[in-house]
Amino acid sequence: MKRRIALIGTLTAIAVFSAACGQDGAASDESSSSTASSQSEVVESTTGSGSEASAETETSIASTHLAEPYFAIFAGRQYVAQYHYRQFTGEALEDRTLTVAVAGADQAIRISGEGTDTTSLILDGQAYEIDHLNRTIDRNENADPTETPADAGIIAAPPFRDIGSTYVGSWEDHGLIYEEYYAANGDRMFYYFEGDILKRIRSASGENEFTLDVIEISDTAAPERIELPEDYEWLP
Template structure:
């Protein structure tokens, strides 16, 4: 399996998050639309080629009894009290832009903040209500049409996209360019690849049909950060 060094489409999970929150109009909606389009069309190479499939079938039996490096991280995600920081690249027009994503969870409350060139937005679920916080323009938009029940159903994808792998199937473990990676079939049918340096998670890759993405892991902690899951007091509320 060959590693790619650039994200070829922004996370479909963030587009799903925006859709689940019922966003319409404004910069946040436009950004979600471009994310979804990029995810569908800007695919270069494959992190799940036929040679990887061959490795999977040949190594499955020998690696199935080994300890799974991803299990402690799955436990953190399932615990729903953590902060995770990721780096990725997103196509914006004709060029790649650096992006950082911070995911903070505290039980049912969650904040997903995307920041980088020309964007700094938090998608927030707080006390069962959904908000979009634009940090560049210092505004808050309340989504009156969001259905908390629907959002809860998608929590496994939205809150830890898509790494809350309850129900996933372990395939095998291999080495690639100095890193050890584990492959899983996620419950939704995606192929997930978790890259480790020692026992530290360094990168997460996913292949879902023709869509694929790569996240570089900056840090994952099981410590809650309630200061990241709240509404700024001095921002303007949009009608």
């Protein structure tokens, strides 16, 4: 898969978002060390906070579990979510748009930006890689749509794959309220809200961090996003 190799690099970077529906649990204090960047400065970072879990202190805000309605949307397996992030390509920092469209077992994950526009598609149990710039379709014969590929966790649609997570606490940062969750795989997830609207998602996996700004999240169906283009060339 010529184009799949290039795509996997981006998918793997975003695969740190394999965390999901929160459940109340032990709390920790991560308020001052978890400072989010502004929406205009969202970057993929190589430094994590590394603070140890501890008892929740007076800096924690009484939680309203703002993430729960969004967890319910993603658990319903019918939604469209659009995100913005920035990625280093060579020595340049470039803007990227990530669009995730899900309808049951079918899903399309499109990454677009300067010099790239690709979709990883699972449709009717088959996996495809679509290059919109070159207008080509490549069938991935080796992919198993019933499993989450180890090398491309984003296929399960980030960041809401239900592997279980524990609610930690809620704090305020730069005018936004954020909720922290520990994922079952050890990652830390941070959901930032303006009022009750989800504005940003950040994950910390070891020393690696990744941030997505939320453009839009909707529970409406979008079949036009989950289909094979009719006029593209099929690669051998």
